[in-house]
Amino acid sequence: MGCYCALAMDSTRDSEPTKRNESKICGQHACRAIFAQRPKDIIRVFVNETMTQEFGTLLKYCAEHKMAYRLVGNAELEKVSGARHHEGICIVAQAPEPVVLADLLSKDGPGLFLALDGVGNPHNIGTLLRTAAHFGACGVLIGGPLRKLSSAAYRTAEGAAEHVGVFFAEDLSPLLRQCSAAGYSVCATSSHGGQDLYEKDLPARTCILLGAERDGLSPSLMKDADLRLCIAGTSAVESLNVASSAAVFLAEHWRTHH
Secondary structure, eight states: OOOOEEETTOOSOOSOGGGOOEEEEESHHHHHHHHHHOGGGEEEEEEEGGGTTTTHHHHHHHHHTTOEEEEEOHHHHHHHHTOSOOTTEEEEEEOOOOOOHHHHHTOOSOEEEEEEESOOOHHHHHHHHHHHHHTTOSEEEEESSOOSOOHHHHHHHTTGGGTSEEEEESOSHHHHHHHHHTTOEEEEEOSSSSEEGGGSOOOSEEEEEEEBTTTBSOHHHHHHOSEEEEOOOOOSSSOOOHHHHHHHHHHHHHHHHO
16 A cells, blocks of 8 residues: 545545656655555656665666666755755655545454644654554544645655555544544544543544644544543653654554454
8 A cells, every 4th residue: 555645625536647746755765665666656766876776776677667867966965855864865756546535444344543633743744654554554644734745754754655545634524524434433632631541442443633742632623532532641741742642542552453
């Protein structure tokens, strides 16, 4: 499964795949994952002059398939990628074919989704994708103005973006209603109350809902959730950051249902 950057309002598959959005992917693991999972989506490759042996197989593929690639220095690579921490490579690729959320929700058995309300930091998003892939989440729902993954998010995800469905929506409510209709329990997380996560098993079909670190979950989403859960601790600090919180919840679901 690839990283499906589909807008929530699009309930049908893209009828013009040649016009799909392009993305810049940086980072060695992320670029290797793109090459392994969907090489035909690669448009252009920029590699640091010192990394030709490291990515020799990729460059050979580009040459054999008449795909553009360039050997560049760090300064040019930083300019092309728009990132300082590019790890010596940047791939420009088409977004993968979109997938319909209902297709993932219709699968039988235990299932896990992660829903993010207002989380916009690309490093947090990348870390969350990596965690979601590690614990077998079917998809990540991202609410807010974001419409595609940044190069920083791809790099931080370390290739995980190729294994988790990603959906974007201005408002998460319609997506959460889809989850509920498919038998998923929406579990809101809070550092200010709620039932202790360790005192209640997460449902087999769960959508874990987390908010941005500063603002938390919007009251309307919190109100409509089936469960409200917290992570018990010493209270020496107000809460864990969003990526750490997600790791605890996803690990608990994996422990319980796998």
